[in-house]
Amino acid sequence: MRETPAPPVYSTPDEAARVGRPVGANGRWLERSLAAVWHPCTQMKQHEALPLVPIARGEGAWLYDFDGRRYLDGVSSWWVNLFGHANPRIRSAIVAQLDELEHVMLAGFTHRPVVELSERLAALAPGHLGHAFYGSDGAAATEIALKMAFHYWKNRGRSEKTHYLSLAGSYHGETLGALAVTDVRIFRDTYAPLLNRNLTVPSPDARGAKEGESARDVAVRAAAALEAHLARHHDTIAAFIVEPLVQGAAGMAMYDPHYLLLAREICTRHDVLLIADEIMTGFGRTGTMYACTAAGIVPDMICLSKGITGGYLPLSCVLSTDAIYAAFYADEVERGFLHSHSYTGNPLACAAALAVLDIFRDDDVLNTNRQKSGRWTALAAPLAAHPKARDFRNRGMIWAFEVDTDRPDFARWCFAEGLARELLLRPIGRTVYFMPPYTMTDDEFALLAGRTREIVDAA
Numbered sequence: 001m002r003e004t005p006a007p008p009v010y011s012t013p014d015e016a017a018r019v020g021r022p023v024g025a026n027g028r029w030l031e032r033s034l035a036a037v038w039h040p041c042t043q044m045k046q047h048e049a050l051p052l053v054p055i056a057r058g059e060g061a062w063l064y065d066f067d068g069r070r071y072l073d074g075v076s077s078w079w080v081n082l083f084g085h086a087n088p089r090i091r092s093a094i095v096a097q098l099d100e101l102e103h104v105m106l107a108g109f110t111h112r113p114v115v116e117l118s119e120r121l122a123a124l125a126p127g128h129l130g131h132a133f134y135g136s137d138g139a140a141a142t143e144i145a146l147k148m149a150f151h152y153w154k155n156r157g158r159s160e161k162t163h164y165l166s167l168a169g170s171y172h173g174e175t176l177g178a179l180a181v182t183d184v185r186i187f188r189d190t191y192a193p194l195l196n197r198n199l200t201v202p203s204p205d206a207r208g209a210k211e212g213e214s215a216r217d218v219a220v221r222a223a224a225a226l227e228a229h230l231a232r233h234h235d236t237i238a239a240f241i242v243e244p245l246v247q248g249a250a251g252m253a254m255y256d257p258h259y260l261l262l263a264r265e266i267c268t269r270h271d272v273l274l275i276a277d278e279i280m281t282g283f284g285r286t287g288t289m290y291a292c293t294a295a296g297i298v299p300d301m302i303c304l305s306k307g308i309t310g311g312y313l314p315l316s317c318v319l320s321t322d323a324i325y326a327a328f329y330a331d332e333v334e335r336g337f338l339h340s341h342s343y344t345g346n347p348l349a350c351a352a353a354l355a356v357l358d359i360f361r362d363d364d365v366l367n368t369n370r371q372k373s374g375r376w377t378a379l380a381a382p383l384a385a386h387p388k389a390r391d392f393r394n395r396g397m398i399w400a401f402e403v404d405t406d407r408p409d410f411a412r413w414c415f416a417e418g419l420a421r422e423l424l425l426r427p428i429g430r431t432v433y434f435m436p437p438y439t440m441t442d443d444e445f446a447l448l449a450g451r452t453r454e455i456v457d458a459a
């Protein structure tokens with residue numbers, strides 16, 4: 001017996017067109033997808049009104065559907081495609097690796113790409129974060145960091161440190177451990193009975209500035225709240241996990257780097273590990289290779305994923321300090337970090353990541369981006385000045401603003417309006433943001449900003 005009714009399948013293009021579905025090749029892929037694929041982060045029923053977009057191929061900053069329509073990827077496809085789609089250099093690195101070694105388990109074995117990648121990620125990191133532990137997606141990196149933090153303290157005789165602290169509005173992924181340190185209601189509330197107790201402290205989000213306060217004042221005020229919390233509860237807290245400089249899912253909440261400097265000092269003083277979740281901010285997104293560098297701090301662990309392979313293959317990584325590594329190095333097996341995933345350190349994914357690092361080095365990407373960021377902010381000036389745009393802000397290669405609108409369905413409406421204008425926009429609530437591939441051209445960015453302005457006009 002089929003308990004869930006299957007989505008309707010329209011046998012002819014005419015029938016599909018009659019109920020407002022796309023027709024042609026797009027329509028066929030859409031129907032097959034609705035019948036067979038359960039899509040992420042989606043209430044599937046909403047696709048009755050807002051059709052899926054079947055994508056046939058990508059090139060540079062553009063995605064193309066099966067019927068020849070195109071979409072400018074303004075969000076780097078969930079923040080991963082740093083160097084656009086179908087990047088020939090990443091592609092050839094993967095093809096070359098295919099001829100050498102596609103996979104070998106990483107327990108008991110090692111290989112060239114994983115060694116070289118670990119060395120290079122550590123060399124780019126602030127301080128000495130020389131021990132790379134691999135997972136696949138971002139949430140896996142969060143899980144690794146959380147387990148490692150607890151186990152670190154347990155190995156040091158502090159097994160009462162069983163809690164974690166995160167910022168209000170934080171997002172660290174959606175597996176149960178990561179969700180426990182995530183503070184976004186729509187993702188969290190349903191599963192709350194399954195989650196460990198969540199402790200949050202106020203975010204330094206600069207939009208929270210009171211009359212006369214600067215972003216730095218907000219940072220100082222939020223750090224005082226962190227200090228007060230840890231002064232009381234540090235005995236039971238293993239780690240403070242934080243998205244450095246920009247809290248993505250909170251609506252691109254940007255804050256003053258001074259907060260991180262203060263947080264580093266407070267965590268050290270209270271024997272609480274500092275985990276920097278750079279899954280979104282890493283790889284140049286906020287202007288420096290890792291966001292922590294801009295604040296001049298060295299966290300105890302850095303979580304990386306998303307841009308690490310430029311959107312080619314799933315890979316994540318946690319870099320940690322010598323002190324953490326040393327706490328696990330012992331004769332007793334159970335003192336070791338026995339966590340594992342089958343695809344840990346997959347050679348193809350590591351080869352893609354090495355190609356990404358080559359592009360950063362060979363194309364002087366951080367400097368080029370610095371200039372692009374200035375030019376693109378100027379191109380977005382008419383959008384920033386729109387009377388319905390609030391708190392227009394920019395850090396590195398991220399631009400965001402809130403739209404003054406009463407539309408309760410604004411995010412979905414704006415997404416659909418974007419598609420109608422050849423744009424891939426994916427607002428978070430009323431926050432519209434751009435997180436373009438670094439390879440986008442000035443003309444393409446001007447088109448992105450200009451057409452988004454038309455949408456804001458109509459909102």
Ligand SMILES: Cc1ncc(COP(=O)(O)O)c(C=O)c1O
Pocket residue numbers: 137138139140142171172173174243248249277278279280281305306
């Ligand atoms: C800061 C941060 N941490 C963790 C994650 C989870 O990564 P993934 O979706 O790859 O599990 C995300 C994803 O958006 C993120 O932005």
